[in-house]
Amino acid sequence: MSRIYLDNAATTKVDEKVLEKMLPFFAENFGNPSSIYSYGREVKAMIEAARKSVANLLGANPGEIFFTSGGTESSNMIMRRCVNDLGVKHIITSPLEHHCVLHTAEDIEHLGRIKKHLVDVKPNGDVDLEHLEKMFQELKNEKVLVSLMHGNNEIGNLLDLKTVGELTKKYGAYFHSDTVQTVGHFKFNLHEMPMDFITGSAHKFHGPKGIGIVYVSDRVKMKPFVAGGGQERNMRAGTENVTGIIGFAKALEMAYENFEADKKYIADLKFYLKNKLQNEFEGVIFNGNSATENSMYTVLSVGFPKTQQTEMLLYTLDMEGICVSGGSACSSGAEAGSHVIQGIYKGMANQSTIRFSFSKYNTKDELDKVIDVLHQKIGTAVNA
């Protein structure tokens, strides 16, 4: 059975050209970048070229880009270093963040180092900026880190980085944004954007898994994230993931090469599916802003009314070779109930949630097949 992969917000397949670029670094160019002889020097030069390319594509200086193992590590590092090195005593975040931010904030709070504050979110999943400003006013004279994601991985909502960044600057706070879902899918010019820290992960844009970046603005001075070696200009010790770094840079380059055309193609797919679902199934709703133009063009979060047929929809679709998720990629495969969906409906969500997320490798034919399968499995109409 051929499979249809519509879970590109969980991960994407590595582009063949990315793989091609990585392969020589496994066996031919295998030197340790810290070695002083030619094998090492050659690899070191490639790492620095990769860093420069990534920095150029994101509008940053090479010195502001550090390679890490991915988005989770990057956010952990930033939040923990802000508390350790910059005197941060309060972290403002939202209930809809990825667990790499939420659980890190909780952990630091349990250690007794900070107080965590959750900003309100509106019924559509947008951050309530008036509440955010009120929180800043209440925390006047305190050192605050704001950590709010750019693109929500489950409902596709986009944060207005400029507005939030300017607000954080007005109150002298640091601003970290988990941009894992948007690096490679959104154009950044970090020199002109008011963020102190962002994160990125190659496997979200057709690069390899286990490699990411953290951007630390030149304005901020931090101590090493990982001690024990001089790699990453002393900031993250440990022999570099060379193949990953090469893959990250190539994948990012490709992501921005045909950016507008790819974006339009993917957005067309999303709205094609949205219209079909809306027109052919009763009672279907779309979560957050995902069905609007003001959202990530890669994500569509659909709520089917709960019936016997829709309750097991994830498994039913899986049996038919259709790979989607029930919210975020859940580690157990069980739909435990997404904190994001429950967060926007204040714990009252009563739906079978399916997150469809698209890439340039999907086709309308695949979406037609998904619609056919849905008709077969849940009928022509599901009643609200």
Ligand SMILES: Cc1ncc(COP(=O)(O)O)c(C=O)c1O
């Ligand atoms: C919004 C968001 N942040 C962070 C992560 C974690 O990234 P990584 O898999 O690189 O650790 C993900 C991946 O699922 C994500 O979607």
